[in-house]
Amino acid sequence: MNNKVRLSIILLAILSPVLGLFFGAADLSISSIIQCVTQQCQQPINDVILWEVRLPRVAVGFLVGAGLAVAGATLQNVYHNGLADPYLFGVVSGAGLGASIATILFGSSSVLSQQALSMFPDITFSVALPAAAFLGAFFAVIIVQLLATNLFANRTEQLLLAGVAVSFMLSAASHFLLYSAEPFAANKVIFWLLGSLARAEMWFVWVMLPIVSISVFVLWLFGRHLDAMLLGDDNAKTLGVKVEALRLLVLMICAALTACIVAYCGGIGFVGLMIPHIVRKWVGVKTRDLLIGCVLIGGSFLIWVDVLARSLLDNQEIPIGIITSAIGSLFFIFALRQVRP
């Protein structure tokens, strides 16, 4: 990575969160935001909007983008597959199943929901949803890993196919639950699956920050081992790398990272697939450079996508997953066009 590229990426990562604070549904002038940052807001209400609503959203956006990109990049490297993506392991479908159960039990006006609420009066929908989604996402990864280990002898292609199969299985279960539930339940889960940072609060930053930081740090520590795996499993083994154990560790880290993100922000597709490919072109394939590049570019990318999500329409927010998928699919079409024989 040359200095010019390094400087550009660092500048992008610094400017994006700062500039991201200037966009939002509320009409805050540039001067009032600058005043809020440097001195004190003219109106207390602006304080709340800027620091309690907008700042957490920008910070969560950065962490989510960074986390997804890092997970994608690492999985692509260890599975030698440019299409590997955290979502391929059934994470979104698992989270969707968890979200469906939580919505039916805690977020609807059905008799079942009233019974659940009377049994667990302290559990609110906004707590039940991410908790159930996290458990569902992790459950999916565990099933995929068990299948891969016990049935497919850890062969990469089969692991990805197992992920696809588990995705369909869990989707079928959640679709059946939603089909049987009230119409609003399906509505809520579908909108949730489209992804959004609108729920971001500061406490989530404090949850996400250590998870993303520790994950990146651990992966960074294993950087040289992961680099060795780029040479192929056999070469890595001759260099002393415990390939199977390392692959399992990486999968678990990426699963935890993605499950945590999906649980709170819904399905934000294509970030983990697209950003690593862009970053590789700029910084190369070496794991440590790739990880840092993914954190900075992935984070910045999602901040700007979220700016679009909350600013494009006057009175509504566009679910962020729609925008990332739209950009991602176009990216892939052009990327494929470039590599055609």
Add this chain to the structure above:
Amino acid sequence: MIASFSPNVVSFAIVLFCMLHSLIGAPAVATENGKLKIIALAPHIVELLYDIEAQDQIIATSTFADYPREAKNIPRVGDHSRLQIEKIIQLQPDIILAWQGGSPADDLERLKAYGLRIEYSAPKQLVDVAADLRWLGKLVDKQTKANQLAEDYLARLKSVETRYAQKQKISTFFEVWSSPLQTVSANAWPNQQLALCGAQNIFADLPQDYPSVSLEQVLTNKPKIIIQPRTKAGTHHTGFAWSKYGFIPAVEHEFLLHPDSDKVYRMTRRMIDELESLCAQIDVARKYYDHSK
């Protein structure tokens, strides 16, 4: 970047939270001109507020509030899936009126945590429209008007009930959606309307409010009336094409009814207009079948 912000942000957030509480956490008391500033997050709430002439107190609403026509000019702050939290905080409403089950619960919880007062409309039965009118009347201090409208609504509802209570039941299929075929049952709002008109919903025994059913089930039940609500504003209708099933009595004798979907589904006073009209059309069909026996 974030780490360098964090200590300031934490202390700042605590101070600001206290300030916000002192600002908007206070109980909703009359503000400008002694009137509450209201954000009404459902079309039926907006409509009822217009009914009791409290429209000037609505400062924002949700995307689909389109009646009366002037309601389209009210600023929007989100829809049934997501609210614009920043915008709502900036508007500083005295009260947010939401629809239980129809407004986004997580966003409302968050607004409540910011100290905003939130109250819910939760109409389940047809008579609840009157209860909502009275509740809103009390909130905006328009009890006289609200009570008068509520009494009128209940009287008309009672009148419909009395008129059709003893009438012979007539088998009816209510089409909510065409692909897949979806109908009403259990406690669904339109199912209560059918019961009042003396129509026998062919799927009345299903446990869900809005179940999906198969075409075969409808065909074998041979309903005498098919109800396909349509939006009067729209020109494109997506109703199921029943015309090719001429052996169904409803199709053979042309008893496909198309009430205004906005009036049928919305929990407002306009429902009673459409209900009277629908019951009358069902009664015409009933008499036709009686004579043709």
